[in-house]
Amino acid sequence: MLIVDHLLNDTEVRVLGALIEKEITTPDYYPLSLNALMTACNQSSNRHPVVHFDEDMVARAADSLREKKLIHLVDRSESRVSKYRHVLYEAMNLSRPAIAVMCVLMLRGPQTVGEIRTRSNRLYDFSSLEEVETTLTSLMSAAPPLVVRMPRQTGLKEVRYAHLLSGEVRLAESEPEPDRIAKLEKEVEVRVIACWYDACSGHHGRYAQRGRVPTLNSAIRRWRG
Incomplete structure (x- = not known):
């Protein structure tokens, strides 16, 4: 099982999350060209925060992710355009439920169990909140942990969870x-x-x-x- 050798910056997290999402939701258009990947990163729906990356930013992030062996560049004879695909299943040995949870956390930031279940419905059909919690527990128990349970914040009824691909989550950044x-x-x-x-x-x-x-x-x- 390979682990991320280096922490990912925000742009890399968005690029990787977008690739995961599009592989599952639009398989006919996957892998993604650089332009399609930029569009996926910048879309306004199912994203927080909404960003405005240009092609250079996305290309640099993609190159960095290739060096970290988290995505591959695909050259196909029938296409003149190189395309990108992620290899998170192989790189981190993650199940489909775990991939779905990681994806929504990467694209939308810290969330509650209920939010994760609702927002991941196009990626994986969790049968219950308990299944989401079981998946979160497995990610928190990984070596090293990939998800953390956030401290309960004043005024919030439920705790939230965040990915650790970018390192320790600062509470100010996780504010809803x-x-x-x-x-x-x-x-x-x-x-x-x-x-x-x-x-x-x-x-x-x-x-x-x-x-x-x-x-x-x-x-x-x-x-x-």
Whole structure:
């Protein structure tokens, strides 16, 4: 059983995940040309984050993955275009359920057991959440481990799992997308309110004479409508 000799960067993870996905979901168009591989990496559905790689980025990542013996370049006599295919089954001795789990984690980041089952339905038909958990356990027990169980985060009911192909997962990077958006919206709200309040403070004397000194609470109420 061969193990990844070096950690993968984000571009390599996306390239490898895209190859795994397309082998299973669109076998008639697999292996993939460089252009098709770039398109698969950049698609907006079933991806987090959405990226905008160019051909040079994808080609460099593919060359690096070839050196790590995780993908092969296929030259066929009937085609003038070289194409890429992954060899993760052979390189890591992974089962089809394990490949499906790794693929969705590589393409969409840390996820709960339920999310993994739902999002992998085109890759493998898990019969139950327990089957997903069994697969995750096998990946966590591999030598070296390929998946990690994330610490439970405040405000989340379920724990999530992440792949380890890029090394240790930093908690800030694993924050769910809705939580990131909510946090950004809150930061924008606070900054807008602060700017509005500062502007009003410049007219403190005029407002005070009229008995209308604005407060932060009134600013918040006005901002929220």
